[in-house]
């Protein structure tokens with residue numbers, strides 16, 4: 001890290017500590033401490049004792065998934081940790097993950113909404129991710145999964161994906177020999193596919209769309225940073241109104257920028273409403289549902305329309321593009337696995353044609369590479385935390401209502417009791433694709449499980465497979481001269497590579513015209 005970066009980090013850390021100190025004092029001043037919650041007889045899960053008032057906040061490691069894995073090694077597969085006035089409960093075994101996510105799915109299906117997320121999700125209760133399970137959540141999920149994210153919904157916009165992938169292909173071809181930021185490139189492609197699926201061509205020309213894509217990219221990066229930032233308002237909810245670190249103010253600004261972009265896109269669509277060429281895309285479907293007012297069980301408002309657009313744009317982009325970036329990084333340091341992917345691509349597609357989505361079902365090794373990538377680098381290492389609405393019991397321990405339940409997927413996926421050589425990148429462990437993971441025990445859960453399972457699995461699987469296939473079928477890749485691969489992770493709600501993967505593409509298709517073929 002350079003000097004400027006170090007000083008920014010130091011300032012941020014000092015600010016956090018100062019806020020914590022202020023929070024602790026304010027907390028003591030303003031809050032009458034409540035008792036330890038409804039008895040229930042069962043003990044809380046074991047865990048570090050922590051300090052009065054702040055709990056374990058001062059010993060938190062920014063790499064939260066690794067820190068929690070260390071604590072699990074000491075306290076066991078269920079432990080509790082107090083962070084300010086909040087209690088966290090961390091699950092680190094496949095059988096307890098099954099208990100929480102499947103056997104007691106409904107009891108654990110609420111969310112403890114972080115302050116930043118409340119702002120970004122239009123006050124909470126308006127979108128899928130941060131809504132408790134209920135009629136609104138059901139309606140929103142059904143709308144998305146049925147109309148946009150199901151295999152059939154995805155088939156309807158197959159042409160759009162092909163066009164966006166061809167545009168990326170051309171861009172990389174024109175960059176042949178120059179260094180490319182693989183994750184940033186894949187982010188733009190994913191963003192264009194997702195926004196294209198949401199509102200089709202209503203944003204205008206290609207260059208306008210590229211500009212919108214760039215603006216969204218910065219906004220999504222800022223939002224995931226806000227969601228991952230340790231926030232005093234979350235550790236001491238009674239102090240949230242003071243917004244001591246200004247995170248809510250920043251989140252409100254980001255939300256408003258998104259809001260204005262969505263409003264522009266919706267206005268443009270509604271003013272073109274009589275246009276016979278209006279596409280039957282997801283936005284059109286949502287606007288129709290908004291006019292009807294819902295499904296009779298739950299209302300569907302313009303705020304829901306925007307909150308759902310936010311879910312798709314924020315939930316679908318970095319998760320997908322980071323996975324492709326990790327897969328490329330793993331393959332660039334494993335020539336044997338890379339050669340296997342190539343051999344399969346050459347057998348199924350060859351080098352005289354472009355890879356198409358129709359080829360994907362025959363690319364078994366490539367799918368195994370992606371599964372292995374998500375095993376070692378799950379996009380959401382602690383998932384989206386769950387929350388019991390009432391006191392619950394797990395493995396003889398009390399899990400109090402309102403606490404934040406983390407499932408450490410990252411640690412479960414590296415558990416030597418479950419996986420042979422857990423730290424090695426071995427796609428073969430997923431061949432044939434049905435083997436290698438015990439569904440019953442939930443030892444492989446990159447998309448979660450139960451009611452709250454990722455709503456975008458079909459899209460994620462198609463996009464990651466198509467992206468990786470395209471990058472590897474059409475190009476050879478080298479690291480820039482003198483560069484070394486750095487596989488360090490950076491924890492955030494969506495885990496990143498600490499340093500972006502930079503690599504140099506070299507075209508390998510037999511006919512240069514293929515790179516410029518129309519979809």
Ligand code: HEM
Nearest residue numbers: 129315316319320379380384446447448452454455456460
């Ligand atoms: C490799 C890519 C992806 C991974 C690894 C991933 C993983 C996850 C995980 C772990 C959760 C939380 C599950 C839980 O709370 O139990 C989740 C939730 C969600 N994901 Fe994904 N996701 C990916 C891509 C996508 C895409 C492409 C979309 C949509 C365009 C999407 C939409 C959602 C939504 C809406 C939720 C909230 C579900 C709910 O709370 O009911 N995801 N995802």
